[in-house]
Amino acid sequence: MNFTVDKNGFYGSFGGAYIPEMLFPNVEELKEKYLNIMHEESFIEEYNNLLKDYVGRPTPLYFAKRLSEHFKANIYLKREDLCHTGAHKINNTLGQILLAKRLGKRRIIAETGAGQHGVATATVCALLGFDCIVYMGEIDMERQKPNVERMKMLGAKVVPATSGSKTLKDATNEAIRDWINNPADTHYIIGSVVGPHPYPDMVARFQAIISKEIRAQLKEKTGSENPDYVIACVGGGSNAAGAFYHYLNEAKVKLVAVEAAGMGIDSGYSAATTFLGKPGVLHGSKTLLMQTEDGQIVEAHSISAGLDYPGIGPIHSHLFETGRAEFLAITDKEAFKSAVLLSKLEGIIPALESSHAIASLAKLNLKPSDTVVVNLSGRGDKDLMTYITRKEEFLKD
Amino acid sequence: MDTKIQLKNRLTTAFSDSKKPLLNIYFTAGYPALNDTLPVLRALQNSGVDMVEIGMPFSDPLADGPVIQRSSEIALENGMTIKGLFQQIKEMRKEIHIPVLLMGYINPVLRYGVEKFCEDAAAVGVDGVIIPDLPVREYIEDYEEIFQKNNLSNIFLVTPHTSPERLKLIDEHATGFIYAVSTDSTTGNTKDIRQQEAYFSKLKASGLKNPLMIGFNVRDKESFCFATDYANGAIIGSAFVKAITGSKNLEKDIDVFIKGIR
Numbered sequence: 001m002n003f004t005v006d007k008n009g010f011y012g013s014f015g016g017a018y019i020p021e022m023l024f025p026n027v028e029e030l031k032e033k034y035l036n037i038m039h040e041e042s043f044i045e046e047y048n049n050l051l052k053d054y055v056g057r058p059t060p061l062y063f064a065k066r067l068s069e070h071f072k073a074n075i076y077l078k079r080e081d082l083c084h085t086g087a088h089k090i091n092n093t094l095g096q097i098l099l100a101k102r103l104g105k106r107r108i109i110a111e112t113g114a115g116q117h118g119v120a121t122a123t124v125c126a127l128l129g130f131d132c133i134v135y136m137g138e139i140d141m142e143r144q145k146p147n148v149e150r151m152k153m154l155g156a157k158v159v160p161a162t163s164g165s166k167t168l169k170d171a172t173n174e175a176i177r178d179w180i181n182n183p184a185d186t187h188y189i190i191g192s193v194v195g196p197h198p199y200p201d202m203v204a205r206f207q208a209i210i211s212k213e214i215r216a217q218l219k220e221k222t223g224s225e226n227p228d229y230v231i232a233c234v235g236g237g238s239n240a241a242g243a244f245y246h247y248l249n250e251a252k253v254k255l256v257a258v259e260a261a262g263m264g265i266d267s268g269y270s271a272a273t274t275f276l277g278k279p280g281v282l283h284g285s286k287t288l289l290m291q292t293e294d295g296q297i298v299e300a301h302s303i304s305a306g307l308d309y310p311g312i313g314p315i316h317s318h319l320f321e322t323g324r325a326e327f328l329a330i331t332d333k334e335a336f337k338s339a340v341l342l343s344k345l346e347g348i349i350p351a352l353e354s355s356h357a358i359a360s361l362a363k364l365n366l367k368p369s370d371t372v373v374v375n376l377s378g379r380g381d382k383d384l385m386t387y388i389t390r391k392e393e394f395l396k397d
Numbered sequence: 398m399d400t401k402i403q404l405k406n407r408l409t410t411a412f413s414d415s416k417k418p419l420l421n422i423y424f425t426a427g428y429p430a431l432n433d434t435l436p437v438l439r440a441l442q443n444s445g446v447d448m449v450e451i452g453m454p455f456s457d458p459l460a461d462g463p464v465i466q467r468s469s470e471i472a473l474e475n476g477m478t479i480k481g482l483f484q485q486i487k488e489m490r491k492e493i494h495i496p497v498l499l500m501g502y503i504n505p506v507l508r509y510g511v512e513k514f515c516e517d518a519a520a521v522g523v524d525g526v527i528i529p530d531l532p533v534r535e536y537i538e539d540y541e542e543i544f545q546k547n548n549l550s551n552i553f554l555v556t557p558h559t560s561p562e563r564l565k566l567i568d569e570h571a572t573g574f575i576y577a578v579s580t581d582s583t584t585g586n587t588k589d590i591r592q593q594e595a596y597f598s599k600l601k602a603s604g605l606k607n608p609l610m611i612g613f614n615v616r617d618k619e620s621f622c623f624a625t626d627y628a629n630g631a632i633i634g635s636a637f638v639k640a641i642t643g644s645k646n647l648e649k650d651i652d653v654f655i656k657g658i659r
Contacts (some may be wrong), residue, residue: 008534018503020460020529021554022578024563163466164456176459177583183558184581280504281530282457294478295508296456 001322003248003315009197009285012321014314017196018281022180026188027284029103031198037102038095038205050094054127055084057091057209061217061373066345067358073366076227077348077376078214080239087351087378088207088239089120093189095206097124100187107131107186111175113140113168113235114306114353115147116378117191122156132156135174137167140305147382165299168235168309172283192236193313196284200241200313207242214373215246222371229364231256232375233356234327235271235307237316239377244325254326257316258360260302261329269301272329273312274320282310288317303332303386304352306378334359336394339380339387351378352386408496408524408550408573411448412608412629419630420445420621420658421610422637423500425452425468426485427477429641434485437641440648442495444655450527450632451486453479453501460529462585464635468642479509483517490522498552498573500527511540515547525550525573533567541570552576557596564603574608577628582613585635590614590624597627621658633658 009015009031017027037043051057059079068075080088093110100108108130112118118134125132134151138160141148151158161170172194179188193200193207215225230247232240234257247253262270270276270290277288282297290298290310300310312320319325330338339355342348350358354377366372380387411419422441426434434451441449454469454477461469479501489497499518506514506528518526526549531540533553544551550573555564557580568575577600579590590611600609611624612632624631637654644650 016535017532018530018535019532021532021559022460022556022581022583024532024556025558025560163463163470169457173457173459177462180460181582181586278508280507281502282504283459284530289504291504291508293508294480295505296473297504 001324003318003324005197005201009201011315011318013279014285014287014317015197015200016286017284018286019196019284020180022183026179026183027196033103034099034198034202037099043098043102047095047098051091051209055090055094056082058213058217059083061214061221063221064346067342070345071361071366072368073370073372075361076218076371076373078210078243078373080210080375080377081348081350081354081379085116085120085123086381087116087120088210088242089117089191090123091209091242092191092203092206092238093117093120093124096187096189097128097130100130100189101128103187105185105187107182108189109133109135109175109178109186110189110191111135111168111171112191113137113171113308114304115140115144115151115382116306118156118158119147119150119154121189121191122151122154125156126154133178134158135161135171135178137161137165137171139166140168140171143386144305144382167299168305169297176283192238193241193315194236194283194285194287194311200285200315203238204241204245204315207238208245210239210242210375211244211246214243218373226250226253227371227373229254229256229370229372230375231258231357231360231372233258233307233353233377234312234316235260235309235353237313239375241313241315243373243375248324255319255324256360256364257319257325257327258356259327259329260304260307260335260356261331262301262303264331265329271300271302271307271309273310274327275329277311285314287311287314288320303335304356306351306353307356328360328363330356330359333394336390340395348376349380350376351380352383354378404545404548404550404572406524406548406550408448408498411496412574415447418625419447419610421448421450421630421632422446423450423452423632423634424638424641425454425465425472426482427454427472427475428468428638429471429644431475431477432485433647434482435489436647437651438486438489438493438497440651441655442493444652446495446655447630448496448498450498450500451482453482453499453505455502455505458502460583462583462635464585464638468638479505479514483521486521496524497522498525498527499523503528503531512543515543515549519547519549523549525552527552527576529554533570537570554578557581557593561603568605568607571607574610574629575605576632577609577611578613579611579624580614584613586614588614590620601627618658
C-alpha cells in the first residue's frame, strides 16, 4: 500500500487540485518548484537553523509518568506545545515563508481557525519582513481573542470572514478569494494538509520533522524507534500527518487519528468527518466532507476552534479508507475533562485540540507493555477563557 | 489527431447564427424567491438576451464575490437544490428557445452524480455547463465522454495568466465557447476591464477554434461594448443579480436593465 502522494496529487482516490483557472498558474508554479526548493542545500540549512534556534527544536519527547500510571501504559508526550508560538503550526509556516521568499513573493495570506496558524504565520512574516493578512471567521475571532491580539501585535492584518458559518471554512474561502484577486505577488500559506496539490504533501513534509524526532528520541529512550501507538488529533490533520509521516509504512505501529465529535456524533453539532462525511470537493481537493444530500457543506462544531472544519486532509481520507489509521471521535466534554486531567497529573495545560488526543487514551485497549506516543500539538493558554467559563458545564458530574 | 465529436446544440449554433455581439446573463436559481427561476429566464428571453447562465447555488462559492455569494446563500435558504432546479425548468423548452447553461461548483454535481446530472440536464434542454473548479485535466480524464454523450458543452475559463500551451489545450477540449475572465478577480470586482486591452487583443489574435465570451467585471453598456470589440460576446453576472435584488417587478426591472446594455 502506498501512502504518499502521486504525481497528480492523489492519495488513492483523494486529493488532486480542483481549482478555478484563476489559481492555476500559482498552484502550478508551486507544484513545479516546491520539491526542488525543499531539497536545496541553502534552504535546508536555513530551515534547520531556524527550527533549532528560533522554534526551539527538537521538542522533547517526555515520558509522562503519572499519566502512564493513570492509563496503565507507557505514555510519551511529543511536546509540540513547547514550540515557539505554542503549537506545531510554526514548523510549516517557517518552511513556507522560506519557500515564498525563494519564489519571489512579497505578500502572505493565511486562514486560521483557533488562531495558532495565524499567529505562526504572523510570526514568520515578522521574522522575514513580509506583509501578512490573516483571514479568520468572525466567531473564531471572538472566541480566540488573545490570538487575534497576538497577530496584530506581530504586525499582521486580521480580516474577519463574515460569510457562512463565520469559522475556519469561511476564512479559507476568503483567503482563496484574496489569492484569486492577487495572483502575482502573493503566497498563500495554508495551515493544514488540505487544499489543492501540492499543499497537502508540502505541509505534511514540513510537519514530518515531528515523526523524525519521535523516532530518534524513542530509540534513545527505549531502544526501539517504533512505539505501539502514535496518537494525534485531526481537524484538517497537519499535526497528525507530521506525527504519522515516518510511520506510514511501519505496519506494526498503530496510527490513531482523533476527530472532534463535538456534542456527539449524531447530535448535529459535530466535526467527526470520517463518521459523518462523504467524498466531495472543497477548497481544492477531493476528500471526505460533511455535506448535505445536495452537496452543500455543513457547518462543523467543536469546542476547539482548531478542529472545527467540515473535512479532513486527503491523506487522512486515504488512511481511513485503507484502514491504515484508526479513527476515533471524542466529545467536547471528554476533551475538556482530559485537559483538566493532564493539567493535574503532569502540570501541562494542553490546547483543547490536543486534549482530544489525550482523551482517546481511555478508548484504546492499552496493555501495560504498550508504548504510546501522543502528539501534544499545542498549549492551552489560548483556551484559558473557555476553560474558565465552561468549567461548570463540563465538570459537573 | 482530432477525435472529438463536434457538438451541435443551441449554444454552438447561436454563434454561427448571430451577427451582433452576444449578451449572456448570469442569475442564481431560486433567487430572489424560490420560484423565480423560470420567470427570470422568461423575462431575460423577452428582453432580447441571447443566452443565459443559471447559477446552481453552493454554500462555498470561492470564485464568486459577495453579490453572487449572497444570492446563493439566499437561494439555499429558499430551498433551492439541483433536483428542484431540474423540476422548475422541466418544461422550459416549450417556451424558451435561447441557449441555457448551468453554472456551479463541482461538489453538488459530484453528490448528484456526474452521469445522472448530465443526463438530467440534457433531458430538460440545457445546452452547456460551467464548473469553475473542474480543471481541464480532470475533465478530460473523467468526464469528457459523459458530456459528449449527452450533447452538453463544457465551458472552460481562461485568465490573463493562462499560458499559450494551456489555452491551446483548453480550446481543444472546450465546446460552445471559451469564457475569458477579464481580470485577476472573483466575480463582481470593480477592476476596470479597459486596462486589459493587450490581453484581449492577444486572445482575439490567438486563432481559437471556439468563440470567445468575456466575463467578470462586465457591468454596463460601456464595459459590454468594450469587451465585445474583442470577443463574440460578454457575460454579465453580479451587476444583473444586484439589479434584481429587492425587485418589486422582475419583468420590468429586467427589461430596463437589459435595454440599458444595448
